Amino acid sequence: MATVLNVNDDEANRYLVNRILEMSGYHVLEAATGMAALLMAEKHRPDVIVLDVKLPDISGYEVCARLRANAATSAIAVMHTSATFITPDKKVQGLEGGADAYLTQPYEPSELIATVRSLLRLRHAEQQARLRTDQLIEMDRRKDEFLAMLGHELRNPLAAIMTAIGILERKGPVDTKEARMHGIIQRQTHHLARLVDDLLDVSRITRGKVELRKEPLDLAESFQQVLSILRPRVEARGLKLEVRLPQTPLWLEGDATRLEQIFTNILDNAAKYTDQGTVSVELFQEGVDGSAQAVLRVKDTGIGIPPEKLAGVFDLFAQVDTSLERSRGGLGIGLTLVRTLVRMHGGSVEATSGGYGEGSEFVVKLPLLAPERIPLLNAANAVDARQARRILLVEDNSDARQSMRELLELWGHQVAVAPDGVQGVEMALTHAPDVALVDIGLPGVDGYQVAQALRARVGRNIRLVALTGYGEVEAHTRALKAGFDLHVTKPVRPADLERILSNL
Template sequence: MATILNVNDTDASRYLVTRILEMAGHRVIEAATGGEALRLAQELRPDLVVLDVQLPDLNGYEVAARLRASPETASIAVMHTSATFITADKRVLGLDSGADAYLTQPFEPAELIATVKSLLRLRHAEQEMRLRADQLAEADRRKDEFLAMLAHELRNPLAAIMTAIGILERKSSDDAKEVRMRSIIHRQTHHLARLVDDLLDVSRITRGKVQLRRERMDLRTVLQQVFTLIRPVSEGRELRLETSLPDFPLWLQADATRLEQVFMNLLDNATKYTDAGGAVSVQASQEGVDGSARAVVRIQDTGIGIPANKLPAIFELFSQVDESLERTRGGLGIGLTLVRNLVELHGGTISASSPGVGRGSEFVVKLPLTVAPPALASTTIASDESKRHRRILLVEDNSDARQALKDLLELWGHQVEVAQDGMNGVARALEARPDLALVDIGLPGLDGYRVAQELRARVGQAIRLVAITGYGGPEDRHRALQAGFDHHLVKPVKPDELDRLLTDL
């Protein structure tokens, strides 16, 4: 049984409509003015309003418009009726004002009932769709929470492994097999870390939550860094890596970290889909001049190629070139989606082409160039003081990660105190007065945010605070800085990255 609000200032007409609706099994509420109709609609939330156009205060068009404008009543179905305003332009005006149907009087009872049934069916379908949308939104929220927790749980062991291999790589070995094993662990750990980052980043991008940290930079610097990282991978897969960069800078206003992510994904794909003995080529150049100038990066491989029917959807989420049961090439099918979105966030474009299966492929990234920066008058050289050994407090509840990072810091010559929870961390900081504290966020008892707040309140700026955490979203970074941290690092932290941070501090 539906609840229907019947609005008409003529007693006889209102009574007739009410009787027809009640005989059809509906519950009917009556109103004689537009103001009363709006009040009852707000209070009772009927399923449908049968609304006469000619009313003594507000006309039916205005009532319908106000019902649609209010979030509380916007979903109520509205049917206009009128014996006076029956021309086509009046019906159009009624529908434009927010009505879902328009009946001219006199009408047959069957016509009224059929129209009411139709509108109630539509309203029921809308309610089902709205409920489904709410359920999907809730499921999406839960997914995001799960991904954030999953990343945190995966990054903790990754941090310990990456730090440990960083220590091992600093010790020479004459055992060729041991060197190979270290290299394998290093490559696979970094690969797993990239998969975790890609999984989270694609979720953030689809929700519009990725913000670029733009700065003026030379694209060649990013590409050279990527070449350094990918060269061991290509050599391990017995591939030739051929690179060609211009002898002039390619200035961009861009997020260097995100662009490194773009080209690492593309080159990792190129090496992954190219068999041993093949080649991967990277060429960077400039096209256009002045305001239309763009940097162009072409990545070509001699790999398995892309079937013609796969090319149109190659950048879609979960799209896979290798769909065989063996899945020998691996991957989650999210890397190219992430790449496309990051390139587009920079105002650029990316395209893919392939002559066919077994004949390789080419990806072309184009990014808008910016004006070259002015030449620096002088170069500032870091002082010896910036590289001095420091007194460091490490607050980390994961025992393996804590021990590995402590060993690495001590290998660099720092004096390290450790604490395994937030309360102990605050106590050790107040007692030992370290120069710097590396603090995990997900600590038992007193979390990292509260540790930072407590130390800022009690020792002020006398200590530098660095958050090291598995939670890596922009909102997590913002919250860390708001709590009092000077820097926010996401696990697993690369040893070189940590070393640079300690030097800069």
């Protein structure tokens, strides 16, 4: 049974409305003043309030405003009634002030009941929508927690595999068959790692959780690194890769990891949708000084994009290949990430195609640094990447620990290992390492606590690097607050790890 609060200082009018409502099956409460109505509304939470505008203490307009301002009563339906304020401007004032309906007296009993029923239906629909929204928010929160845990659980084994690949590459294959197997493992592991990153990134992007870690960098050099990884993949598909790069650096302020992600997704997309022919890549500068921008043009001779799908090619989960066999693979999120990350760098991206069988072209434009902001390179600051260091590795995954240790020792470093945080802190105190590579998800004492303990007991004489499967912005921020110098998401490529150690 719905409850209606009837607020009117006229006793006869109040009694009449009460009887009409009660005869229609409603439970009726009553109040003669505005303040009494506010108290009863907060205490009893009626479904509808029939509120006269002219009251002896405060007006019905003011009562409605206070009801809407109070979180406990803001959802209650309010219907103004008045025999005095009946002009259109008064009705507008009441409705603009938060009322859901406005009846002028005299009105028929059937009109009153019909309006009450209408307001009840409206409030019921709003309650259902609010409940559904709360459920969706909770489901989204659980989904985010699941994705974070999924990323951690997937990245740990990927880290061990990728490190082991780095060791095999250093030793070289025994024969051509073994070399092919190494290549297959390497390509598929990188592909799986990229899928995991894309899956987690799209969740962060939809929540606005992606932050760029910008620094001045040479775009041409970054692109060269991507090419060195992707060229074998493209050529393994029997495609010809034509590349034209600038002879001079292209300096911009950007996030190196995110820029590599942009390049990788675009090039991988071009190779994936090209069965035979050529993938042409051109990187060059357009404009001068303050208006200069880097332009990346990637053109393929692949299956092309039909006109009806071209406009939505950057939309989330959009797929050009929708056939049952799904021969092209992919999650349909790579180009969404490209567009978002390019825009976050202040750039633009567009796609063109002549249709099926006509190939595609993607053009990315990114703003370059003004000449006065380009950093001066000092050769005296260069650090020998092969400089031997004392390294402490704290990792609870035995495969990851063993493969990482062998890789670091292969580079000439002295390596001590610990399977948990407690032993890690003890070994840091006894072995005095230059660098500590610390996993976050450790048993007992986690990596954050290890970093805090080392900063408190060792000080700033040790470089701390968080190696973790948790790649969220929150995890990065928490790592820096705990005392880490760097936060690196697993799996880390051997070449990247070598660069990190040289830069410390």
